[in-house]
Amino acid sequence: MRQNVVEAILMKHSTVRGTPLVSWNEGPRKASILHFVERVTAEGGVDYVPALDRIAVFDNDGTLWSEKPFYFQLAFALDRVKALAAQHPEWQEQQPFKAVLEDDLESVLSGGLKAIIDILVATHGGNTTDEFEQIVSGWIASARHSATGRPYTKMVYQPMLELLDFLRAKGFRTYIVSGGGIEFMRAWVEDVYGIPPEQVIGSTIETKYEMRDSGPVLVRIPKVEFVDDGEGKPVGIHKFIGRRPILAFGNSDGDHQMLQWTAAGEGARFMGLVHHTDAEREWAYDRRSQVGRLDKALDEAHEKGWTVVDMKHDWRVVFPWESKNKVWRQKAQRAQTRS
Amino acid sequence: MRQNVVEAILMKHSTVRGTPLVSWNEGPRKASILHFVERVTAEGGVDYVPALDRIAVFDNDGTLWSEKPFYFQLAFALDRVKALAAQHPEWQEQQPFKAVLEDDLESVLSGGLKAIIDILVATHGGNTTDEFEQIVSGWIASARHSATGRPYTKMVYQPMLELLDFLRAKGFRTYIVSGGGIEFMRAWVEDVYGIPPEQVIGSTIETKYEMRDSGPVLVRIPKVEFVDDGEGKPVGIHKFIGRRPILAFGNSDGDHQMLQWTAAGEGARFMGLVHHTDAEREWAYDRRSQVGRLDKALDEAHEKGWTVVDMKHDWRVVFPWESKNKVWRQKAQRAQTRS
Numbered sequence: 274m275r276q277n278v279v280e281a282i283l284m285k286h287s288t289v290r291g292t293p294l295v296s297w298n299e300g301p302r303k304a305s306i307l308h309f310v311e312r313v314t315a316e317g318g319v320d321y322v323p324a325l326d327r328i329a330v331f332d333n334d335g336t337l338w339s340e341k342p343f344y345f346q347l348a349f350a351l352d353r354v355k356a357l358a359a360q361h362p363e364w365q366e367q368q369p370f371k372a373v374l375e376d377d378l379e380s381v382l383s384g385g386l387k388a389i390i391d392i393l394v395a396t397h398g399g400n401t402t403d404e405f406e407q408i409v410s411g412w413i414a415s416a417r418h419s420a421t422g423r424p425y426t427k428m429v430y431q432p433m434l435e436l437l438d439f440l441r442a443k444g445f446r447t448y449i450v451s452g453g454g455i456e457f458m459r460a461w462v463e464d465v466y467g468i469p470p471e472q473v474i475g476s477t478i479e480t481k482y483e484m485r486d487s488g489p490v491l492v493r494i495p496k497v498e499f500v501d502d503g504e505g506k507p508v509g510i511h512k513f514i515g516r517r518p519i520l521a522f523g524n525s526d527g528d529h530q531m532l533q534w535t536a537a538g539e540g541a542r543f544m545g546l547v548h549h550t551d552a553e554r555e556w557a558y559d560r561r562s563q564v565g566r567l568d569k570a571l572d573e574a575h576e577k578g579w580t581v582v583d584m585k586h587d588w589r590v591v592f593p594w595e596s597k598n599k600v601w602r603q604k605a606q607r608a609q610t611r612s
Numbered sequence: 613m614r615q616n617v618v619e620a621i622l623m624k625h626s627t628v629r630g631t632p633l634v635s636w637n638e639g640p641r642k643a644s645i646l647h648f649v650e651r652v653t654a655e656g657g658v659d660y661v662p663a664l665d666r667i668a669v670f671d672n673d674g675t676l677w678s679e680k681p682f683y684f685q686l687a688f689a690l691d692r693v694k695a696l697a698a699q700h701p702e703w704q705e706q707q708p709f710k711a712v713l714e715d716d717l718e719s720v721l722s723g724g725l726k727a728i729i730d731i732l733v734a735t736h737g738g739n740t741t742d743e744f745e746q747i748v749s750g751w752i753a754s755a756r757h758s759a760t761g762r763p764y765t766k767m768v769y770q771p772m773l774e775l776l777d778f779l780r781a782k783g784f785r786t787y788i789v790s791g792g793g794i795e796f797m798r799a800w801v802e803d804v805y806g807i808p809p810e811q812v813i814g815s816t817i818e819t820k821y822e823m824r825d826s827g828p829v830l831v832r833i834p835k836v837e838f839v840d841d842g843e844g845k846p847v848g849i850h851k852f853i854g855r856r857p858i859l860a861f862g863n864s865d866g867d868h869q870m871l872q873w874t875a876a877g878e879g880a881r882f883m884g885l886v887h888h889t890d891a892e893r894e895w896a897y898d899r900r901s902q903v904g905r906l907d908k909a910l911d912e913a914h915e916k917g918w919t920v921v922d923m924k925h926d927w928r929v930v931f932p933w934e935s936k937n938k939v940w941r942q943k944a945q946r947a948q949t950r951s
Contacts, residue, residue, distance in 0.1 A: 325808060402850060455851070455854070456854075459854045469664060469854075470853065470854025470855055471810075471852065471853045471854055471855065473854065477851060480847050480850065480851070481843070481847070482843035482844075482846050482847055482869055482873070484872070488872075488876040489846065489869070489872050489873050489876050491846060491847060491850050504820070504821035505821075507821050507828065507830060508819050508820070508821055508830065511741060511819065511830050512794070512816060512819070513810065513852060514809065514810045515794075515795075515798045515808075515809025515810055515812065516809055516810065530821055530828070533823070533827075533828050534821070534828050537827040537828050
């Protein structure tokens with residue numbers, strides 16, 4: 274698989290031979306991206322940024338792939354509760370697990386953040402890191418979204434895939450900075466987004482080195498270590514990268530501080546938000562949504578002139594399966610065959 | 613400065629035009645390095661490793677630069693105690709600070725690890741990350757080693773600089789994985805080793821995002837978050853890189869688990885130890901040393917056939933100032949002018 278990934282990454286250069294961002298409609302948002310990239314890459318220009326400092330950070334849930342009706346990682350965790358139920362007879366009577374096993378999603382969600390964290394911790398700890406990677410890989414290959422019937426890895430935004438590719442072709446390094454679990458994402462994002470594991474920053478649980486008869490392993494401890502959300506995002510960026518990004522893209526208030534941190538650097542900057550305005554092709558939500566609430570960051574974006582992408586008007590297609598672009602369709606099919 | 617760094621990194625390719633590893637004497641250790649690199653880079657060979665997976669990790673203290681009479685970061689912390697003493701009148705009567713201010717190093721060290729951690733925490737927290745970087749940069753440019761009178765950034769091992777360069781020329785990415793503070797190292801390792809901040813893994817203290825009138829900052833909290841030593845090294849590698857290295861170099865028992873973790877991967881592997889055997893040009897120490905103890909890892913290295921570099925016999929020169937190689941001497945001088 275690794276070799277395929279290398280090829281896929283090398284291959285990307287061919288996909289941007291033609292016009293970049295073909296799935297973006299013409300208009301101020303597309304123009305703001307193209308203009309920014311032009312400024313920071315024009316050698317000798319006042320805004321020129323050396324390639325090593327062309328760091329671009331992207332939130333994942335709601336920015337690169339969908340997050341409705343709830344975060345896809347939670348769907349994974351719910352499936353894991355069912356898979357692990359036989360080993361946990363006590364879950365039959367214990368909330369929130371009882372509700373999960375009864376497919377009573379409303380009760381699960383009524384338990385709020387605590388119920389969700391209980392589910393995440395119970396289903397994400399206990400394995401070695403190698404085992405966990407295999408579990409996630411198996412799930413992501415077979416699971417289907419309840420509304421679209423598509424694999425989750427197909428519910429990625431075609432215009433954002435093109436943006437990632439375009440930036441890399443222009444010497445940027447693209448990072449994910451997500452509230453999602455770092456090891457949950459690393460199991461599939463290289464195939465799907467072309468982003469290698471060392472460029473994925475996310476929430477972590479503790480891990481512990483252990484020497485077994487079979488050799489050393491890293492065991493995942495069911496204890497939250499770091500939450501890469503909100504104020505945690507600039508903290509995570511500083512810890513993992515040690516450089517301030519010059520471009521940041523998010524979609525919710527959980528990305529607000531990451532955008533502020535990016536904006537506060539010297540020189541040309543790009544701050545972008547995906548605004549979910551398309552109830553027909555995707556979902557429409559912002560200030561009142563439980564998942565992916567966009568409120569304070571939207572106010573600051575309007576105030577500061579950050580780029581707010583209007584999904585309905587700015588994106589010619591949302592998902593890859595709508596794309597008329599052959600290269601992309603083929604690439605998506607290949608990625609699917611691999612995963 | 614950043615631009616100089618880019619040039620320096622690009623420039624490195626010229627330094628390996630000729631014979632690689634010129635400061636290494638011929639013999640089994642040099643041969644084991646050259647042979648390993650040949651195996652994993654020979655396209656079509658059974659041991660071929662794609663470039664993306666050519667991850668090489670290096671300990672810092674005692675592996676890339678010296679660590680005697682004690683870790684150089686501790687010298688920084690002792691100097692900081694003196695610089696901060698006016699703001700801390702209580703330190704005049706409070707150990708271990710009192711001993712530091714009286715230059716009574718013996719008393720400081722008799723306080724053991726606890727005294728050292730007290731000093732590190734008190735001197736490494738409280739600033740913003742930007743302020744701390746400036747403090748370290750200022751210190752590293754002016755401080756001198758008590759025994760050699762040289763800047764600490766000159767007390768790096770010429771043969772290891774050549775190894776880093778050689779590996780990069782062969783498509784490896786070189787990482788530091790050190791018990792030292794991640795932000796202490798990032799302030800200077802890019803200039804000195806050509807290793808960018810995102811490839812530096814180290815111990816961390818907590819940081820906190822804070823919005824001030826002047827804009828957002830990250831504040832360093834005087835509280836240890838992660839100790840990247842011993843069992844922490846494979847944990848740190850997995851968290852930051854998410855790939856298993858194929859080459860690891862250390863010098864002490866603090867690197868033992870990193871070497872075990874590297875060795876346990878599939879395919880060709882290289883595990884190396886710098887054995888400090890040269891009391892004349894550097895220091896000679898191993899099993900009984902307080903700083904950089906090498907005992908259990910040395911036993912396993914002998915048992916498993918890992919490469920144990922005998923500093924006295926394998927290195928033609930130890931420090932760059934001894935080097936007869938003009939390119940390196942000039943490069944070292946330029947780095948000095950910049951820093």
